[in-house]
Amino acid sequence: MAYPIERGRRLRRNEKIRRMVRETVLSLDDLIYPLFVVEGEGIKKEVSSMPDVYQMSIDNIVKECIELERLGLQSIILFGIPNHKDELGSEAYNDNGVIQQAIRAIKQNTGLYIITDVCMCEYTSHGHCGIIKDGDVDNDTTLKYLAMEALSHAKAGADMVAPSDMMDGRVAVIRDILDDNGFEHIPIMSYSVKYASAFYGPFREAAESTPQFGDRRSYQMDPANRREALREARYDLEEGADILMVKPALPYLDIIRDLRETFDLPIAAYNVSGEYSMIMAAVRNGWVDKDRVIMESLTSIKRAGADLILTYFAKEVARILG
Template identity: 55%
Template sequence: MDLPIRPRRNRRTEAIRGLVRETELTAAHLIYPLFLHAGTADQPIDSMPGCTRWSLAGLVKEAGEAHALGIPAIVLFPAISDKLKTKDAREAWNAKGLVPKAIAALKKAHPTLTVITDVALDPYNTDGHDGLVADDGRILNDETVAALVKQALCHATAGADIVAPSDMMDGRVAALRSALDKAGFQDVAIMSYTAKYASAYYGPFRGALDSAPKFGDKKTYQMDYANAREALREASLDEAEGADIMMVKPAVPYLDVIYRLRQHSPLPVAAYHVSGEYLMIKAAAASGWLDEKKIVLETLTSIRRAGADMILTYFAKDVATWQSEGR
Protein backbone atom coordinates (compact mmCIF):
# COMPACT_ATOMS: atom_id res chain seq x y z
CA MET A 1 0.00 0.00 0.00
CA ASP A 2 1.21 3.49 -0.82
CA LEU A 3 0.55 5.20 2.55
CA PRO A 4 2.71 8.21 3.32
CA ILE A 5 0.85 8.71 6.61
CA ARG A 6 0.97 5.73 8.95
CA PRO A 7 -0.13 6.57 12.53
CA ARG A 8 1.11 3.17 13.70
CA ARG A 9 4.71 4.40 13.41
CA ASN A 10 4.12 6.33 16.66
CA ARG A 11 3.00 3.13 18.38
CA ARG A 12 5.82 0.83 17.27
CA THR A 13 7.75 0.56 20.57
CA GLU A 14 7.16 1.37 24.22
CA ALA A 15 9.79 4.11 24.02
CA ILE A 16 8.08 5.81 21.08
CA ARG A 17 4.66 5.42 22.70
CA GLY A 18 6.08 7.11 25.80
CA LEU A 19 7.46 10.01 23.79
CA VAL A 20 4.10 10.80 22.18
CA ARG A 21 1.90 9.99 25.18
CA GLU A 22 -0.53 12.87 25.74
CA THR A 23 -1.74 12.20 29.29
CA GLU A 24 0.30 11.48 32.40
CA LEU A 25 -0.90 9.80 35.59
CA THR A 26 1.40 9.93 38.61
CA ALA A 27 1.05 9.83 42.37
CA ALA A 28 1.33 13.63 42.34
CA HIS A 29 -2.09 13.80 40.67
CA LEU A 30 -3.83 11.76 43.39
CA ILE A 31 -5.70 12.57 46.59
CA TYR A 32 -6.26 9.69 49.01
CA PRO A 33 -9.63 9.57 50.82
CA LEU A 34 -9.29 8.13 54.32
CA PHE A 35 -12.01 7.07 56.76
CA LEU A 36 -11.54 7.44 60.48
CA HIS A 37 -13.37 6.67 63.71
CA ALA A 38 -12.86 7.29 67.41
CA GLY A 39 -12.00 3.71 68.32
CA THR A 40 -8.54 2.33 69.02
CA ALA A 41 -8.73 -0.52 66.50
CA ASP A 42 -8.62 -0.27 62.71
CA GLN A 43 -11.77 -1.74 61.14
CA PRO A 44 -12.11 -3.28 57.67
CA ILE A 45 -15.06 -1.78 55.79
CA ASP A 46 -17.48 -4.46 54.62
CA SER A 47 -19.01 -2.31 51.87
CA MET A 48 -15.59 -1.34 50.47
CA PRO A 49 -13.18 -4.31 50.48
CA GLY A 50 -9.60 -3.12 50.76
CA CYS A 51 -10.57 0.06 52.61
CA THR A 52 -10.34 0.64 56.35
CA ARG A 53 -12.00 2.74 59.00
CA TRP A 54 -8.82 3.95 60.71
CA SER A 55 -8.11 4.66 64.34
CA LEU A 56 -6.19 7.89 64.92
CA ALA A 57 -2.88 6.03 65.17
CA GLY A 58 -3.69 3.94 62.11
CA LEU A 59 -4.69 7.05 60.18
CA VAL A 60 -1.40 8.81 60.88
CA LYS A 61 0.56 5.70 59.85
CA GLU A 62 -1.43 5.12 56.65
CA ALA A 63 -1.24 8.76 55.63
CA GLY A 64 2.51 8.76 56.24
CA GLU A 65 3.04 5.70 54.08
CA ALA A 66 0.98 7.22 51.27
CA HIS A 67 2.85 10.51 51.50
CA ALA A 68 6.19 8.70 51.37
CA LEU A 69 5.05 7.15 48.08
CA GLY A 70 4.52 10.61 46.60
CA ILE A 71 0.84 11.21 47.30
CA PRO A 72 0.60 14.90 48.19
CA ALA A 73 -2.80 15.05 49.88
CA ILE A 74 -5.41 13.13 51.84
CA VAL A 75 -9.05 13.94 52.52
CA LEU A 76 -10.75 12.94 55.77
CA PHE A 77 -14.17 11.33 56.24
CA PRO A 78 -15.25 10.63 59.83
CA ALA A 79 -17.57 7.92 61.11
CA ILE A 80 -19.32 9.62 64.02
CA SER A 81 -20.86 7.74 66.94
CA ASP A 82 -24.66 7.76 66.97
CA LYS A 83 -24.62 9.21 70.48
CA LEU A 84 -22.95 12.36 69.10
CA LYS A 85 -25.41 12.87 66.26
CA THR A 86 -28.01 15.59 66.80
CA LYS A 87 -30.66 17.40 64.80
CA ASP A 88 -28.45 20.51 64.58
CA ALA A 89 -25.21 18.55 63.88
CA ARG A 90 -23.33 20.59 66.49
CA GLU A 91 -20.55 17.97 66.76
CA ALA A 92 -19.42 19.14 63.31
CA TRP A 93 -17.74 22.19 64.85
CA ASN A 94 -16.58 20.69 68.14
CA ALA A 95 -12.99 21.91 68.49
CA LYS A 96 -12.18 18.76 70.50
CA GLY A 97 -13.94 16.45 68.06
CA LEU A 98 -12.58 13.61 65.96
CA VAL A 99 -11.67 15.58 62.83
CA PRO A 100 -9.81 18.45 64.59
CA LYS A 101 -7.82 15.88 66.57
CA ALA A 102 -6.97 14.04 63.36
CA ILE A 103 -5.92 17.22 61.56
CA ALA A 104 -3.58 18.20 64.38
CA ALA A 105 -2.06 14.73 64.59
CA LEU A 106 -1.50 14.53 60.83
CA LYS A 107 0.08 17.96 60.55
CA LYS A 108 2.37 17.24 63.50
CA ALA A 109 3.52 13.89 62.10
CA HIS A 110 3.63 14.88 58.42
CA PRO A 111 4.10 18.66 58.05
CA THR A 112 4.32 18.57 54.25
CA LEU A 113 1.17 16.49 53.79
CA THR A 114 -1.80 18.49 52.49
CA VAL A 115 -4.83 17.81 54.68
CA ILE A 116 -8.27 18.30 53.13
CA THR A 117 -11.48 18.06 55.14
CA ASP A 118 -15.03 17.30 54.11
CA VAL A 119 -17.41 20.13 55.05
CA ALA A 120 -20.92 18.72 55.28
CA LEU A 121 -23.35 17.72 58.01
CA ASP A 122 -24.46 14.22 57.00
CA PRO A 123 -21.99 12.38 59.29
CA TYR A 124 -23.13 14.49 62.24
CA ASN A 125 -26.89 14.89 62.07
CA THR A 126 -29.59 12.42 62.96
CA ASP A 127 -31.23 12.76 59.54
CA GLY A 128 -28.27 11.70 57.39
CA HIS A 129 -28.65 14.68 55.07
CA ASP A 130 -25.93 17.10 54.02
CA GLY A 131 -27.97 19.96 55.44
CA LEU A 132 -30.18 20.82 58.38
CA VAL A 133 -33.72 19.50 58.07
CA ALA A 134 -36.92 21.42 58.83
CA ASP A 135 -39.85 19.80 60.61
CA ASP A 136 -41.61 19.38 57.27
CA GLY A 137 -38.61 17.55 55.75
CA ARG A 138 -37.21 20.43 53.70
CA ILE A 139 -33.44 20.83 53.59
CA LEU A 140 -32.71 24.32 54.92
CA ASN A 141 -30.20 26.14 52.74
CA ASP A 142 -29.24 29.30 54.61
CA GLU A 143 -29.30 27.74 58.07
CA THR A 144 -27.08 24.94 56.75
CA VAL A 145 -24.59 27.42 55.30
CA ALA A 146 -24.30 29.10 58.71
CA ALA A 147 -23.48 25.70 60.26
CA LEU A 148 -20.97 24.91 57.52
CA VAL A 149 -19.15 28.16 58.26
CA LYS A 150 -18.68 27.03 61.87
CA GLN A 151 -17.42 23.65 60.68
CA ALA A 152 -14.96 25.13 58.19
CA LEU A 153 -13.57 27.56 60.79
CA CYS A 154 -13.16 24.66 63.22
CA HIS A 155 -11.15 22.70 60.64
CA ALA A 156 -9.05 25.70 59.64
CA THR A 157 -8.24 26.43 63.27
CA ALA A 158 -7.06 22.83 63.70
CA GLY A 159 -4.69 23.20 60.74
CA ALA A 160 -6.56 22.06 57.63
CA ASP A 161 -4.96 23.20 54.38
CA ILE A 162 -8.09 22.88 52.24
CA VAL A 163 -11.78 22.68 53.16
CA ALA A 164 -14.07 20.89 50.74
CA PRO A 165 -17.79 21.72 51.02
CA SER A 166 -19.67 18.71 49.64
CA ASP A 167 -23.18 19.80 50.61
CA MET A 168 -24.32 21.59 47.40
CA MET A 169 -26.09 24.39 49.28
CA ASP A 170 -26.41 27.66 47.37
CA GLY A 171 -23.98 30.38 48.39
CA ARG A 172 -21.80 28.31 50.65
CA VAL A 173 -18.51 29.03 48.86
CA ALA A 174 -18.94 32.80 49.26
CA ALA A 175 -19.92 32.40 52.91
CA LEU A 176 -16.95 30.15 53.67
CA ARG A 177 -14.49 32.40 51.85
CA SER A 178 -15.72 35.49 53.67
CA ALA A 179 -15.64 33.80 57.09
CA LEU A 180 -12.20 32.25 56.55
CA ASP A 181 -10.72 35.55 55.40
CA LYS A 182 -12.21 37.51 58.28
CA ALA A 183 -10.80 34.96 60.74
CA GLY A 184 -7.31 35.24 59.30
CA PHE A 185 -7.36 32.03 57.25
CA GLN A 186 -6.74 33.65 53.87
CA ASP A 187 -4.37 30.80 52.94
CA VAL A 188 -6.91 28.03 53.55
CA ALA A 189 -8.19 26.98 50.13
CA ILE A 190 -11.69 25.89 49.15
CA MET A 191 -12.16 22.80 47.02
CA SER A 192 -15.82 23.03 46.10
CA TYR A 193 -17.91 20.04 45.12
CA THR A 194 -19.12 22.10 42.15
CA ALA A 195 -21.00 19.39 40.26
CA LYS A 196 -22.00 16.75 42.76
CA TYR A 197 -24.68 14.56 41.28
CA ALA A 198 -27.51 12.74 43.06
CA SER A 199 -25.91 9.44 42.17
CA ALA A 200 -26.52 5.79 42.98
CA TYR A 201 -22.73 5.29 42.98
CA TYR A 202 -22.39 6.50 46.59
CA GLY A 203 -23.90 3.46 48.29
CA PRO A 204 -20.70 1.77 49.55
CA PHE A 205 -19.43 5.10 50.97
CA ARG A 206 -22.61 5.56 53.00
CA GLY A 207 -22.11 2.07 54.35
CA ALA A 208 -18.58 3.03 55.41
CA LEU A 209 -19.81 6.00 57.44
CA ASP A 210 -23.37 4.91 58.29
CA SER A 211 -24.47 8.22 56.80
CA ALA A 212 -27.34 7.25 54.50
CA PRO A 213 -30.33 9.62 54.65
CA LYS A 214 -32.97 8.43 57.10
CA PHE A 215 -35.76 9.53 54.76
CA GLY A 216 -36.14 10.57 51.13
CA ASP A 217 -33.16 11.30 48.92
CA LYS A 218 -30.77 14.14 48.14
CA LYS A 219 -32.25 15.24 44.82
CA THR A 220 -33.38 18.68 46.03
CA TYR A 221 -29.77 19.76 46.50
CA GLN A 222 -27.50 17.40 44.57
CA MET A 223 -27.62 17.69 40.78
CA ASP A 224 -29.84 15.75 38.37
CA TYR A 225 -27.67 13.22 36.55
CA ALA A 226 -29.40 14.11 33.27
CA ASN A 227 -27.93 17.64 33.31
CA ALA A 228 -24.57 18.87 32.05
CA ARG A 229 -25.15 22.56 31.20
CA GLU A 230 -26.27 23.10 34.78
CA ALA A 231 -22.75 22.20 35.90
CA LEU A 232 -21.43 25.23 34.02
CA ARG A 233 -23.83 27.45 35.95
CA GLU A 234 -22.60 25.98 39.23
CA ALA A 235 -19.00 26.44 38.07
CA SER A 236 -19.55 30.10 37.22
CA LEU A 237 -21.04 30.72 40.66
CA ASP A 238 -18.26 28.86 42.50
CA GLU A 239 -15.57 30.70 40.59
CA ALA A 240 -17.19 34.08 41.30
CA GLU A 241 -17.65 33.20 44.98
CA GLY A 242 -13.97 32.40 45.49
CA ALA A 243 -13.49 28.65 45.00
CA ASP A 244 -9.88 27.63 44.42
CA ILE A 245 -10.58 24.17 42.97
CA MET A 246 -13.75 22.75 41.42
CA MET A 247 -14.78 19.12 41.70
CA VAL A 248 -16.97 16.76 39.68
CA LYS A 249 -18.44 13.76 41.49
CA PRO A 250 -18.72 10.92 40.43
CA ALA A 251 -15.99 10.75 37.80
CA VAL A 252 -16.28 8.12 35.04
CA PRO A 253 -20.04 8.49 34.33
CA TYR A 254 -19.44 12.26 34.13
CA LEU A 255 -16.32 12.52 31.98
CA ASP A 256 -18.25 14.87 29.70
CA VAL A 257 -18.88 17.20 32.66
CA ILE A 258 -15.19 17.14 33.62
CA TYR A 259 -14.34 18.09 30.04
CA ARG A 260 -16.91 20.90 30.00
CA LEU A 261 -15.60 22.40 33.23
CA ARG A 262 -12.02 22.14 31.96
CA GLN A 263 -12.99 24.10 28.84
CA HIS A 264 -15.17 26.56 30.77
CA SER A 265 -12.91 27.68 33.63
CA PRO A 266 -9.22 28.32 34.32
CA LEU A 267 -9.61 26.89 37.83
CA PRO A 268 -8.09 23.48 38.61
CA VAL A 269 -10.59 20.64 38.22
CA ALA A 270 -10.76 17.68 40.59
CA ALA A 271 -12.70 14.49 40.00
CA TYR A 272 -13.85 12.02 42.64
CA HIS A 273 -13.61 8.36 41.62
CA VAL A 274 -16.28 7.31 44.08
CA SER A 275 -17.02 4.21 46.13
CA GLY A 276 -19.39 2.61 43.62
CA GLU A 277 -16.82 2.95 40.86
CA TYR A 278 -14.19 1.50 43.19
CA LEU A 279 -16.35 -1.44 44.21
CA MET A 280 -17.29 -2.35 40.63
CA ILE A 281 -13.62 -2.71 39.75
CA LYS A 282 -12.91 -4.67 42.93
CA ALA A 283 -15.82 -7.05 42.30
CA ALA A 284 -14.92 -7.61 38.64
CA ALA A 285 -11.26 -8.20 39.55
CA ALA A 286 -12.22 -10.60 42.34
CA SER A 287 -14.26 -12.61 39.86
CA GLY A 288 -11.21 -12.97 37.63
CA TRP A 289 -12.74 -11.18 34.65
CA LEU A 290 -10.60 -8.03 34.88
CA ASP A 291 -6.97 -7.33 35.70
CA GLU A 292 -7.26 -4.87 38.60
CA LYS A 293 -4.03 -2.98 38.02
CA LYS A 294 -4.60 -2.57 34.29
CA ILE A 295 -8.21 -1.47 34.65
CA VAL A 296 -7.40 0.99 37.48
CA LEU A 297 -4.63 2.67 35.49
CA GLU A 298 -6.79 2.86 32.36
CA THR A 299 -9.74 4.24 34.30
CA LEU A 300 -7.80 6.91 36.19
CA THR A 301 -5.93 7.92 33.03
CA SER A 302 -9.28 8.40 31.28
CA ILE A 303 -10.31 10.80 34.06
CA ARG A 304 -7.08 12.75 33.59
CA ARG A 305 -7.55 12.70 29.82
CA ALA A 306 -11.01 14.23 30.20
CA GLY A 307 -9.41 17.20 31.94
CA ALA A 308 -9.08 16.45 35.66
CA ASP A 309 -5.99 17.99 37.23
CA MET A 310 -6.34 15.78 40.30
CA ILE A 311 -8.27 12.65 41.23
CA LEU A 312 -9.67 11.58 44.57
CA THR A 313 -9.46 7.80 44.52
CA TYR A 314 -9.36 4.90 46.96
CA PHE A 315 -6.80 3.34 44.62
CA ALA A 316 -4.30 6.17 45.26
CA LYS A 317 -1.93 4.17 47.43
CA ASP A 318 -2.10 1.16 45.10
CA VAL A 319 -1.20 3.31 42.09
CA ALA A 320 1.65 4.99 43.96
CA THR A 321 2.95 1.60 45.09
CA TRP A 322 2.84 0.15 41.56
CA GLN A 323 4.70 3.15 40.20
CA SER A 324 7.35 3.07 42.94
CA GLU A 325 7.99 -0.60 42.19
CA GLY A 326 8.13 0.03 38.45
CA ARG A 327 5.23 -2.31 37.83
Protein backbone atom coordinates in the same frame (compact mmCIF):
# COMPACT_ATOMS: atom_id res chain seq x y z
CA MET B 1 0.03 -2.02 -4.42
CA ALA B 2 0.13 1.42 -2.79
CA TYR B 3 1.26 1.39 0.80
CA PRO B 4 0.20 4.08 3.31
CA ILE B 5 2.62 6.95 3.79
CA GLU B 6 1.12 7.81 7.17
CA ARG B 7 1.63 4.88 9.55
CA GLY B 8 0.33 5.43 13.05
CA ARG B 9 1.91 2.19 14.19
CA ARG B 10 5.39 3.67 13.85
CA LEU B 11 4.82 5.53 17.12
CA ARG B 12 3.32 2.49 18.87
CA ARG B 13 6.06 0.01 18.08
CA ASN B 14 7.45 -0.43 21.60
CA GLU B 15 6.98 0.87 25.13
CA LYS B 16 9.75 3.46 24.87
CA ILE B 17 8.24 5.29 21.91
CA ARG B 18 4.73 4.96 23.33
CA ARG B 19 5.90 6.70 26.51
CA MET B 20 7.74 9.38 24.55
CA VAL B 21 4.61 10.46 22.64
CA ARG B 22 2.06 9.86 25.42
CA GLU B 23 -0.34 12.80 25.59
CA THR B 24 -1.77 12.25 29.09
CA VAL B 25 0.45 11.24 31.99
CA LEU B 26 -0.91 10.29 35.40
CA SER B 27 1.33 11.04 38.37
CA LEU B 28 1.06 10.74 42.15
CA ASP B 29 0.90 14.53 42.36
CA ASP B 30 -2.53 14.34 40.71
CA LEU B 31 -4.05 12.11 43.41
CA ILE B 32 -5.91 12.80 46.66
CA TYR B 33 -6.54 9.80 48.93
CA PRO B 34 -9.78 9.69 51.00
CA LEU B 35 -9.58 8.49 54.62
CA PHE B 36 -12.37 7.72 57.10
CA VAL B 37 -11.66 8.63 60.74
CA VAL B 38 -13.58 7.13 63.68
CA GLU B 39 -13.34 7.65 67.41
CA GLY B 40 -11.56 5.15 69.63
CA GLU B 41 -8.19 3.44 69.55
CA GLY B 42 -6.74 0.49 67.67
CA ILE B 43 -9.62 0.45 65.15
CA LYS B 44 -9.09 -0.64 61.56
CA LYS B 45 -12.39 -1.93 60.20
CA GLU B 46 -12.69 -2.85 56.53
CA VAL B 47 -15.69 -1.42 54.70
CA SER B 48 -17.53 -4.52 53.49
CA SER B 49 -18.51 -2.98 50.13
CA MET B 50 -15.07 -1.42 49.55
CA PRO B 51 -12.27 -3.99 49.73
CA ASP B 52 -9.01 -2.60 51.18
CA VAL B 53 -10.72 0.58 52.40
CA TYR B 54 -11.01 1.01 56.17
CA GLN B 55 -12.55 3.06 58.92
CA MET B 56 -9.62 3.84 61.21
CA SER B 57 -9.09 5.43 64.60
CA ILE B 58 -6.66 8.31 64.79
CA ASP B 59 -3.70 6.19 65.89
CA ASN B 60 -4.08 3.99 62.81
CA ILE B 61 -4.84 6.96 60.55
CA VAL B 62 -1.46 8.41 61.55
CA LYS B 63 0.27 5.12 60.71
CA GLU B 64 -1.54 5.06 57.38
CA CYS B 65 -0.49 8.63 56.61
CA ILE B 66 3.14 7.86 57.37
CA GLU B 67 2.89 4.97 54.88
CA LEU B 68 1.21 7.18 52.27
CA GLU B 69 4.03 9.68 52.54
CA ARG B 70 6.59 6.88 52.17
CA LEU B 71 4.81 5.78 48.97
CA GLY B 72 5.14 9.26 47.50
CA LEU B 73 1.56 10.47 47.92
CA GLN B 74 1.19 14.01 49.17
CA SER B 75 -2.49 14.78 49.72
CA ILE B 76 -5.44 13.30 51.62
CA ILE B 77 -9.06 14.23 52.23
CA LEU B 78 -10.57 13.39 55.63
CA PHE B 79 -14.10 12.27 56.47
CA GLY B 80 -15.01 12.19 60.15
CA ILE B 81 -17.40 9.70 61.76
CA PRO B 82 -18.27 10.68 65.35
CA ASN B 83 -19.86 8.48 67.99
CA HIS B 84 -22.40 11.18 68.81
CA LYS B 85 -24.78 12.42 66.14
CA ASP B 86 -27.63 14.89 66.56
CA GLU B 87 -30.01 16.98 64.48
CA LEU B 88 -27.59 19.93 64.41
CA GLY B 89 -24.48 17.88 63.61
CA SER B 90 -22.72 19.46 66.58
CA GLU B 91 -19.60 17.27 66.32
CA ALA B 92 -18.88 18.76 62.87
CA TYR B 93 -17.82 22.08 64.43
CA ASN B 94 -16.57 20.77 67.79
CA ASP B 95 -12.99 22.04 68.02
CA ASN B 96 -12.09 18.79 69.79
CA GLY B 97 -14.08 16.56 67.45
CA VAL B 98 -12.75 13.46 65.73
CA ILE B 99 -11.78 15.24 62.52
CA GLN B 100 -10.13 18.13 64.35
CA GLN B 101 -8.09 15.73 66.50
CA ALA B 102 -7.10 13.76 63.40
CA ILE B 103 -5.87 16.89 61.62
CA ARG B 104 -3.63 17.82 64.54
CA ALA B 105 -2.25 14.28 64.91
CA ILE B 106 -1.47 13.95 61.19
CA LYS B 107 0.19 17.37 61.15
CA GLN B 108 2.40 16.38 64.08
CA ASN B 109 3.61 13.22 62.36
CA THR B 110 3.69 13.90 58.60
CA GLY B 111 4.02 16.62 56.00
CA LEU B 112 0.90 15.56 54.08
CA TYR B 113 -1.40 18.21 52.63
CA ILE B 114 -4.70 17.84 54.48
CA ILE B 115 -8.04 18.59 52.85
CA THR B 116 -11.23 18.21 54.87
CA ASP B 117 -14.71 17.39 53.65
CA VAL B 118 -17.12 20.06 54.91
CA CYS B 119 -20.63 18.65 55.18
CA MET B 120 -23.16 17.72 57.84
CA CYS B 121 -24.22 14.26 56.66
CA GLU B 122 -21.65 12.28 58.69
CA TYR B 123 -22.57 14.23 61.83
CA THR B 124 -26.37 14.49 61.75
CA SER B 125 -28.67 11.89 63.25
CA HIS B 126 -30.87 12.02 60.14
CA GLY B 127 -27.99 11.66 57.66
CA HIS B 128 -28.85 14.69 55.54
CA CYS B 129 -26.36 17.38 54.57
CA GLY B 130 -27.89 20.19 56.60
CA ILE B 131 -30.49 21.34 59.09
CA ILE B 132 -33.98 19.91 58.58
CA LYS B 133 -37.07 22.13 58.53
CA ASP B 134 -40.48 20.95 57.39
CA GLY B 135 -39.06 17.64 56.18
CA ASP B 136 -36.32 19.08 53.93
CA VAL B 137 -32.87 20.61 54.31
CA ASP B 138 -33.17 24.34 54.96
CA ASN B 139 -30.57 25.95 52.77
CA ASP B 140 -29.91 29.27 54.51
CA THR B 141 -29.98 27.91 58.05
CA THR B 142 -27.45 25.26 57.05
CA LEU B 143 -24.96 27.83 55.75
CA LYS B 144 -24.14 29.06 59.25
CA TYR B 145 -23.25 25.55 60.42
CA LEU B 146 -21.14 24.79 57.36
CA ALA B 147 -19.19 27.99 57.94
CA MET B 148 -18.60 27.02 61.58
CA GLU B 149 -17.39 23.59 60.49
CA ALA B 150 -14.97 24.98 57.91
CA LEU B 151 -13.56 27.46 60.44
CA SER B 152 -13.09 24.69 63.02
CA HIS B 153 -11.15 22.62 60.47
CA ALA B 154 -8.94 25.57 59.59
CA LYS B 155 -8.21 26.27 63.25
CA ALA B 156 -7.17 22.63 63.68
CA GLY B 157 -4.65 22.97 60.86
CA ALA B 158 -6.41 21.89 57.65
CA ASP B 159 -4.64 23.08 54.51
CA MET B 160 -7.81 23.21 52.39
CA VAL B 161 -11.55 22.83 52.95
CA ALA B 162 -13.92 21.11 50.54
CA PRO B 163 -17.65 21.82 50.97
CA SER B 164 -19.65 18.89 49.57
CA ASP B 165 -23.18 19.75 50.72
CA MET B 166 -24.50 21.46 47.56
CA MET B 167 -26.22 24.26 49.49
CA ASP B 168 -26.65 27.45 47.47
CA GLY B 169 -24.23 30.15 48.61
CA ARG B 170 -22.03 28.03 50.85
CA VAL B 171 -18.74 28.93 49.18
CA ALA B 172 -19.36 32.64 49.86
CA VAL B 173 -20.16 32.19 53.55
CA ILE B 174 -17.17 29.88 54.04
CA ARG B 175 -14.88 32.33 52.25
CA ASP B 176 -16.17 35.16 54.44
CA ILE B 177 -15.72 33.37 57.76
CA LEU B 178 -12.24 32.13 56.84
CA ASP B 179 -11.13 35.60 55.74
CA ASP B 180 -12.66 37.28 58.80
CA ASN B 181 -10.69 34.95 61.09
CA GLY B 182 -7.27 35.25 59.46
CA PHE B 183 -7.50 32.19 57.21
CA GLU B 184 -7.59 34.01 53.89
CA HIS B 185 -4.74 31.72 52.75
CA ILE B 186 -6.90 28.57 53.03
CA PRO B 187 -8.20 27.48 49.58
CA ILE B 188 -11.69 26.16 48.96
CA MET B 189 -12.13 23.11 46.73
CA SER B 190 -15.85 23.12 46.08
CA TYR B 191 -17.90 20.09 45.15
CA SER B 192 -19.40 22.39 42.53
CA VAL B 193 -21.07 19.77 40.35
CA LYS B 194 -22.29 16.96 42.57
CA TYR B 195 -24.90 14.70 41.06
CA ALA B 196 -27.59 12.73 42.92
CA SER B 197 -25.82 9.54 41.91
CA ALA B 198 -26.46 5.87 42.54
CA PHE B 199 -22.66 5.40 42.63
CA TYR B 200 -22.41 6.69 46.22
CA GLY B 201 -23.79 3.57 47.90
CA PRO B 202 -20.56 2.09 49.31
CA PHE B 203 -19.43 5.51 50.59
CA ARG B 204 -22.55 5.79 52.69
CA GLU B 205 -21.53 2.60 54.45
CA ALA B 206 -17.97 3.88 54.91
CA ALA B 207 -19.06 7.30 56.21
CA GLU B 208 -22.18 6.01 57.98
CA SER B 209 -24.16 8.78 56.30
CA THR B 210 -27.20 7.12 54.70
CA PRO B 211 -30.25 9.44 54.96
CA GLN B 212 -32.79 8.16 57.47
CA PHE B 213 -35.65 9.39 55.29
CA GLY B 214 -36.10 10.59 51.72
CA ASP B 215 -33.10 11.23 49.50
CA ARG B 216 -30.81 14.08 48.47
CA ARG B 217 -32.32 14.98 45.12
CA SER B 218 -33.63 18.35 46.36
CA TYR B 219 -30.03 19.58 46.65
CA GLN B 220 -27.82 17.31 44.53
CA MET B 221 -27.99 17.61 40.74
CA ASP B 222 -30.13 15.63 38.30
CA PRO B 223 -27.85 13.20 36.38
CA ALA B 224 -29.66 14.15 33.16
CA ASN B 225 -28.52 17.79 33.29
CA ARG B 226 -25.43 19.13 31.55
CA ARG B 227 -25.91 22.88 31.14
CA GLU B 228 -26.83 23.19 34.80
CA ALA B 229 -23.34 21.98 35.70
CA LEU B 230 -21.81 25.09 34.13
CA ARG B 231 -24.19 27.32 36.09
CA GLU B 232 -23.33 25.61 39.38
CA ALA B 233 -19.59 25.88 38.69
CA ARG B 234 -19.94 29.55 37.73
CA TYR B 235 -21.78 30.33 40.99
CA ASP B 236 -18.91 28.82 42.99
CA LEU B 237 -16.28 30.62 40.95
CA GLU B 238 -18.02 33.95 41.59
CA GLU B 239 -18.27 33.17 45.31
CA GLY B 240 -14.54 32.54 45.65
CA ALA B 241 -13.87 28.85 44.99
CA ASP B 242 -10.26 28.05 44.15
CA ILE B 243 -10.85 24.56 42.69
CA LEU B 244 -14.02 23.21 41.05
CA MET B 245 -14.95 19.56 41.48
CA VAL B 246 -17.14 17.15 39.52
CA LYS B 247 -18.57 14.14 41.36
CA PRO B 248 -18.81 11.30 40.29
CA ALA B 249 -16.05 11.10 37.69
CA LEU B 250 -16.38 8.23 35.21
CA PRO B 251 -20.10 8.63 34.34
CA TYR B 252 -19.54 12.38 33.94
CA LEU B 253 -16.42 12.69 31.80
CA ASP B 254 -18.33 15.00 29.47
CA ILE B 255 -19.01 17.35 32.38
CA ILE B 256 -15.34 17.37 33.37
CA ARG B 257 -14.49 18.31 29.78
CA ASP B 258 -17.15 21.05 29.76
CA LEU B 259 -15.70 22.63 32.90
CA ARG B 260 -12.16 22.32 31.58
CA GLU B 261 -13.08 24.14 28.37
CA THR B 262 -15.10 26.84 30.16
CA PHE B 263 -13.08 27.75 33.26
CA ASP B 264 -9.40 28.32 33.92
CA LEU B 265 -9.48 27.19 37.56
CA PRO B 266 -8.05 23.77 38.47
CA ILE B 267 -10.62 21.01 38.02
CA ALA B 268 -10.93 18.09 40.42
CA ALA B 269 -12.93 14.89 39.94
CA TYR B 270 -14.02 12.34 42.53
CA ASN B 271 -13.57 8.73 41.43
CA VAL B 272 -16.30 7.64 43.83
CA SER B 273 -16.94 4.55 45.90
CA GLY B 274 -19.26 2.84 43.43
CA GLU B 275 -16.72 3.19 40.65
CA TYR B 276 -14.06 1.72 42.95
CA SER B 277 -16.23 -1.14 44.19
CA MET B 278 -17.32 -2.25 40.71
CA ILE B 279 -13.73 -2.51 39.56
CA MET B 280 -12.68 -4.34 42.73
CA ALA B 281 -15.57 -6.79 42.32
CA ALA B 282 -14.48 -7.52 38.74
CA VAL B 283 -10.87 -7.91 39.90
CA ARG B 284 -11.82 -10.37 42.62
CA ASN B 285 -13.77 -12.42 40.10
CA GLY B 286 -10.79 -12.51 37.74
CA TRP B 287 -12.66 -10.69 35.00
CA VAL B 288 -10.23 -7.79 34.44
CA ASP B 289 -6.54 -6.98 34.78
CA LYS B 290 -6.44 -4.91 37.99
CA ASP B 291 -3.47 -2.67 37.25
CA ARG B 292 -4.46 -1.93 33.67
CA VAL B 293 -8.08 -1.15 34.54
CA ILE B 294 -7.06 1.16 37.37
CA MET B 295 -4.64 3.10 35.20
CA GLU B 296 -6.99 3.23 32.22
CA SER B 297 -9.86 4.51 34.36
CA LEU B 298 -7.85 7.23 36.10
CA THR B 299 -6.09 8.25 32.89
CA SER B 300 -9.48 8.73 31.24
CA ILE B 301 -10.47 11.12 34.03
CA LYS B 302 -7.31 13.14 33.59
CA ARG B 303 -7.60 13.03 29.80
CA ALA B 304 -11.11 14.49 30.12
CA GLY B 305 -9.58 17.51 31.84
CA ALA B 306 -9.21 16.85 35.56
CA ASP B 307 -6.11 18.25 37.21
CA LEU B 308 -6.76 16.44 40.50
CA ILE B 309 -8.41 13.08 41.15
CA LEU B 310 -9.81 11.97 44.48
CA THR B 311 -9.51 8.18 44.39
CA TYR B 312 -9.39 5.12 46.63
CA PHE B 313 -6.92 3.67 44.11
CA ALA B 314 -4.17 6.15 45.05
CA LYS B 315 -2.11 3.59 46.97
CA GLU B 316 -2.43 1.11 44.10
CA VAL B 317 -1.24 3.75 41.64
CA ALA B 318 1.77 4.41 43.88
CA ARG B 319 2.56 0.71 43.75
CA ILE B 320 2.07 0.50 39.97
CA LEU B 321 4.20 3.55 39.23
CA GLY B 322 6.70 2.28 41.78
